[in-house]
Structure formats: C-alpha cells, structure tokens
Amino acid sequence: MDIMKDIANKYVDRRSFLRAGALGTFGLAAAAVIGCGDDDSSSSSSPASSSSAPQAAKATHLTFGKGSLGETMNPNLASRRSVEWAACYENVCTTYQGPDGPYLKPYLATSWEVDPKDSSWVFNLRDSEWSDGKKLTADDVGFTIQYAANPENKSRLISRVNTFESYEVIDDKTIRFRTKKPDATWANRMSLAFIQPRHIYEDATKGPNEQAVRPVGSGPYIITNYVKDALIEGVESPSSWKGNVGIKSWKMNVIKEHTTRVAAFETGDVDWIDTVPLQEVERVKAMAGVQIQSSTPYGTAGYHLSGWQSEGIPTNDVRVRKAYNLATDIDTIGNSIYSGFFASAKGQPTVTDVLGHEPNISDYGYDPDAARQLMKDAGMPNGFKQKYDTHSLNSEAVPMATAVAGYLDEIGVKSELATIDISTWRDGLYGRAPRTPIFANTWHSTSMFDAGFCFTWYLSDNAAKYYGNPEFDQNYADSLTEFDPAARAEVYKKNVKLLHDDAVGLFVVDTSRFMAWRPEIIPSYEIREDPQLILHETVLA
Structure with missing residues (x-):
C-alpha cells in the first residue's frame, strides 16, 4: 500500500481546484494595492522620477491576511499572543529574539525584581491609560492574573499562571x-x-462578553471594527504611551482557507500573510516583488495518545502507544506532506532550541513488525477500531492525519477519521469534552519559553488528563524553584525521558510558519513567532 502516493493524488487535485476558485473570487487584476493605502498606478506606467520630484509620503495603512483566529478579542479564550491582541492590549513584559537568544523586554513594566526574602516578584509599572479614558493601575494587572488563575472563569490561560x-x-x-x-x-x-x-x-452591563467584541485596551491601537471570523480593523490610539513607528491604521482579513489566503496575497488584496501552505511556498517565492521566510520552530505537530483520560481505551496500554509510534514513518511524512521543510520530531514535545530539550532522546524509529509484536503482547493481535479526530488549522493537518491512519491500518487499527471544527477541537484540547484516543495537536514550545511551559499540559491536575505521573509532577515543581537556567534544564530533561518512556504522544515534525510580504510595502519586516507581526513596530515604505 503506497500511503503517501494516495494522499498526494487526493490533496494536489483539491488544491488546484481551490486555487482556481480563489483567483476567480479575488480577480486576477487588482486596481490598487490595498495594503499600501495608495491608489497610484504601477511604476511601469509612471514617468521616471527626478531629483527635483517631491518625495512620496510614507504609507500609513496596512491590510494583511491571517489564516486563523479572529474569533474573539477576549484574551482569556485562548492561550496565544495573536497580532490583534498585541495591537489592542499590553503585556507586563514581552519576549524578543536577539542574536544571543531570546530575552525579556520591559513593556507595561519598566523593571522587575525578585524579593530575596520570600521569592515574590515586584513589578514597577509605567503610566498607561485605557482606551475609554480611565487610568490603568496595578490593580488591573493583578486582577488580570487572578482572573485567569481562577478555575471558575474557565480562562485558557490558567495553565500559564498555575503558580x-x-x-x-x-x-x-x-x-x-x-x-x-x-x-x-x-x-x-x-x-x-x-x-x-x-x-x-x-460592569454588569459589559463584562468579558463585551470585551470579546468591543474591547477596551491600553495598547497602541483601538479596535474600530470587529466581525467575528472575518475582519478586524484598528486605528492608532491617541492615549497610548507606546505610539507607533508608521502604521496609523490597519485591517486584518481573516482568511482561513489556505489557498484563498495565498490568492488574496497574489492579487494584492493583502500585503502580508501568515502560514503559507508548504505546497505553495515555491510558487510564492517565484512571485515578483515578494519575500517569504519561515519563523524559528514554534512547536511540535503530532497527536496526543490517550492513556489517562478514561477507562477501557486500548491506548491506555503503553505497548499500544509505543506501537502507534513504531508503525508511523514520520520521516516519510515529513518529506512528503511537509515537503522536507521541517525536521522530524525527536520523540518529545519540545523543539531543539527550547531550554530543557533532551538531545539524547530521539523518535522510536519506523518498525511495523515491532509494532505488530507489541500489539500482540498487549493482547490485541488483530487490532481494533477507533475514532480519530483532527483539526484543519493548517493545510498539512488533514493529509497528515490521513497518512497516520493509513500506517495504523497496517497494524490492524482501523480509524474512523473525522475533521472537526475548531471550537469542538478546542473543547477536547482543554478537557471540556471527551476526545478521541488519538487526537491532533501542536505543542507550542518556542525558544522564548522553557520546556516547563509545555509540560503544564502533562501535570496530573490538568483538566485534560494527558498524563498522570507523580514523579513528573515533582520534577516540574522542582524546576520552578531552580533559578539557574542550566540546572533547571537538567530537571526538565528528566521529564522529557518520562514522557518518552510512557509514549504519551506521537510527535511527528517540529513546525514553523512561512510568512510572505512585499518589501516595497514592508521594507524591514522581522520574522518572529507569536505574534508574527508587531504592528506598532512595523515601518511601511
């Protein structure tokens, strides 16, 4: 059975169809480059400039396309740092990637320190103001963290502030x-x-629901138009201390269909896009006046394997979980579905650059015969049937799930594969609803954060029940008290080995995102991850 050939034929035909339809929708000849905010005709039909000609005014508006998100302006509803949230709100501090690695930079806080008497953290804040004119205070900062940490509020940030x-x-x-x-x-x-x-x-008349659609923020921009899952628009805030370096207004088109997003970029409807489908990277590279580049790895794509969620599931047996890993040819998936752009995962949920990654651990290797033997040892020589859910957050998700289902079929595991909507997937991800024994996920583990941020998923008290190991929990607690990064990394590595030995997941590739933009519009864009675009720090031509 040629698993990868069957998948390639199916999805290449679909992409060609979608691209044709998308180009028809957006049109092949754009009258103006919307993202530039300039209605002048192209340079080829304009007279040559002279030294005495006046300098063109810099653009102040950017229109860009995002492949996902846009479903809310309430940051408690997802644990991410999206472009629109970074535009509307402030963090106490923020992360940047420097030549010597990641570092923290002051933002709302001007400085911070650890009190040696009790290891508490003291933050000194600058003057800042909410977009409705009220003063931002230290109590707002404390309230934000307290709200996220309270289980009754069901904030998806709870694991991020669990201490x-x-x-x-x-x-x-x-x-x-x-x-x-x-x-x-x-x-x-x-x-x-x-x-x-x-x-x-x-405020009983507003509350979190109002914040989700008509947000009050203290960031560099005010949201002027929000249409769920469609578009978000913002203008510079007159009250922000931060200001901006050029973008006075912006429009974010939420274009979830991947080929349609590329078509919008190709026709000039948007001048920056994220998550270029890997199958389209070479075509985008060939576009005139376009630059495309990938971010550093931000996580590992693969699958949770249920072993602690509920009774009576075959994957509760570690031998079955290991069989899933041995049955799956992750190198072939990486080269075929991911076009060889991303490295195969190393048998762990943390990417290479993360503090705590264990270089001495790798994947299980591809050995279907060993997988069949483990299934036999587990008392399931003929396999079983299972439900298998995947999301479609990127163009590789469904083909990868189809490939994995094909590999598992060869050891007797028959999968009922379903692509579920994002809300349903997130309910399973966060433990608000049951999930299938094998369940698609991406473990976010950028170099900006220690392995411990990824490990919160695997704590025994995590509502999603991905793992239950007292030794793992104790190692995690020990790592928090270790202020020396090198020593903390060694504690993390103990937990990497536990996760690997218990085969808690099927880790396939270390992923990053390709962003594309027009240098004639954005001359000095700096590739980064989460948020991929910092609007107030972006200079336009």
Missing part, C-alpha cells in the same frame, strides 16, 4: 506577586497575559 497565589498592590504603579512556591519563570509568564480592564469585567 499564582496572590497579589498585593503596593501603589498604583507597583505590584507584588506571590507564587505558591518560588517560581523562577514568573516574569516569562507575565509576558503571556494581556492586561484587562477590571472595571469592564465587573
């Missing part, structure tokens, strides 16, 4: 955070939370 115990407002511009135990990573955690206005959340 929070309490906060103390020293004055309007100074706040102290106390954690359950000393937490060496607390400042990094603060870079993940977008500060929210307490007065809006506690």
Whole structure:
C-alpha cells in the first residue's frame, strides 16, 4: 500500500481546484494595492522620477491576511499572543529574539525584581491609560492574573499562571506577586497575559462578553471594527504611551482557507500573510516583488495518545502507544506532506532550541513488525477500531492525519477519521469534552519559553488528563524553584525521558510558519513567532 502516493493524488487535485476558485473570487487584476493605502498606478506606467520630484509620503495603512483566529478579542479564550491582541492590549513584559537568544523586554513594566526574602516578584509599572479614558493601575494587572488563575472563569490561560497565589498592590504603579512556591519563570509568564480592564469585567452591563467584541485596551491601537471570523480593523490610539513607528491604521482579513489566503496575497488584496501552505511556498517565492521566510520552530505537530483520560481505551496500554509510534514513518511524512521543510520530531514535545530539550532522546524509529509484536503482547493481535479526530488549522493537518491512519491500518487499527471544527477541537484540547484516543495537536514550545511551559499540559491536575505521573509532577515543581537556567534544564530533561518512556504522544515534525510580504510595502519586516507581526513596530515604505 503506497500511503503517501494516495494522499498526494487526493490533496494536489483539491488544491488546484481551490486555487482556481480563489483567483476567480479575488480577480486576477487588482486596481490598487490595498495594503499600501495608495491608489497610484504601477511604476511601469509612471514617468521616471527626478531629483527635483517631491518625495512620496510614507504609507500609513496596512491590510494583511491571517489564516486563523479572529474569533474573539477576549484574551482569556485562548492561550496565544495573536497580532490583534498585541495591537489592542499590553503585556507586563514581552519576549524578543536577539542574536544571543531570546530575552525579556520591559513593556507595561519598566523593571522587575525578585524579593530575596520570600521569592515574590515586584513589578514597577509605567503610566498607561485605557482606551475609554480611565487610568490603568496595578490593580488591573493583578486582577488580570487572578482572573485567569481562577478555575471558575474557565480562562485558557490558567495553565500559564498555575503558580499564582496572590497579589498585593503596593501603589498604583507597583505590584507584588506571590507564587505558591518560588517560581523562577514568573516574569516569562507575565509576558503571556494581556492586561484587562477590571472595571469592564465587573460592569454588569459589559463584562468579558463585551470585551470579546468591543474591547477596551491600553495598547497602541483601538479596535474600530470587529466581525467575528472575518475582519478586524484598528486605528492608532491617541492615549497610548507606546505610539507607533508608521502604521496609523490597519485591517486584518481573516482568511482561513489556505489557498484563498495565498490568492488574496497574489492579487494584492493583502500585503502580508501568515502560514503559507508548504505546497505553495515555491510558487510564492517565484512571485515578483515578494519575500517569504519561515519563523524559528514554534512547536511540535503530532497527536496526543490517550492513556489517562478514561477507562477501557486500548491506548491506555503503553505497548499500544509505543506501537502507534513504531508503525508511523514520520520521516516519510515529513518529506512528503511537509515537503522536507521541517525536521522530524525527536520523540518529545519540545523543539531543539527550547531550554530543557533532551538531545539524547530521539523518535522510536519506523518498525511495523515491532509494532505488530507489541500489539500482540498487549493482547490485541488483530487490532481494533477507533475514532480519530483532527483539526484543519493548517493545510498539512488533514493529509497528515490521513497518512497516520493509513500506517495504523497496517497494524490492524482501523480509524474512523473525522475533521472537526475548531471550537469542538478546542473543547477536547482543554478537557471540556471527551476526545478521541488519538487526537491532533501542536505543542507550542518556542525558544522564548522553557520546556516547563509545555509540560503544564502533562501535570496530573490538568483538566485534560494527558498524563498522570507523580514523579513528573515533582520534577516540574522542582524546576520552578531552580533559578539557574542550566540546572533547571537538567530537571526538565528528566521529564522529557518520562514522557518518552510512557509514549504519551506521537510527535511527528517540529513546525514553523512561512510568512510572505512585499518589501516595497514592508521594507524591514522581522520574522518572529507569536505574534508574527508587531504592528506598532512595523515601518511601511
């Protein structure tokens, strides 16, 4: 059975059809480059410029395309750092990638320190103002973290702030955070939370639901138009201390269908897009006046294998989970579906550059005969039937799931594969609903954060029940109290080995995203991950 050939034929035909339809929708001849905010005709039909000609004014508007998200402006509804949230809100501090590696940079906070008496963290804040005119205070900062940490609020940030115990407002511009135990990573955690206005959340006529559609923020931009899953527009905030370096207004088109997004870029309807489908990378590279580049790896694509979710599931047996790994040719999947752009995963959920990655551990290798023997040892020589859910967040997700189902079929595991909508997938991801024994996921583990941020998924008290190992939990707790990064990495590596030995997942490739843009519009775009585009720091031509 040629698994990869069958998949390639199916999905290449579909992409060709979608591309033709998308180009027909957007048109092959754009009258103007919308993202430039300039209605002048192309340079080929304009007279040559002379030294005495006036300099063209810099563009101040950017139209760009995003492949996902856009479903809410409430940052408690997902654990990410999206472009639109970074435009509307502030973090206490933020992460950047420097020549010597990632580092934290002040944002709303001007400085911070650890109190040696009790290992609490004290942050000094700058003057900032909400877009409705009210002053942002230290109490807003404390409220944001407390709200996210409270299970009753069902914030998807809860695992990111799971060491929070309490906060103390020293004055309007100074706040102290106390954690359950000393937490060496607390400042990094603060870079993940977008500060929210307490007065809006506690207003009975507004609350979090109002914040999701008509947000009050303190960031560089004000949201002027929000249409769920379609578009978001913003203009510069007159009250922001941060300001911007050129973009005064912007429009984000949410274009979830991947080929349609590329078509919108090709026709000039947008001047920057994220997540270029890998099958389209070479075609986009060949477009005139276009630059395309991938980010650093931001996570590992693959599957959770249920072993701790509920009783009576075949994957509760570690031999079955290991058989899944041995039956799957991840190198072939990487070369075929991912076009060889991404490295195969190394048998762990953390990418190579993350503090705590274990270089001495690799994948299980491809050995179908050994997989069949493990199935036999587990008392399931003839296999079984299973349900198998995947998302479609990127163009590779469904083909990869189809390939894995084909490999598992060869050891007797018959899969009922279903592509589920994003909301249903997230409910399973966060443990709000049951999920199938094999369940698609991407473990976010950028070099900006330690392995411990990924490991929160595997703690025994995580609502999703991905793992249950007291030794793992204790190692995690020990890592938090270790302020020396090198020593903390060694503790993390112990947990990598536990996850590998218990085969908690089927880790396929270390993924990144390809972004494409027009240098004539954005002359000095810096590739980064989460958020991929920092609007207030982006200069237009």
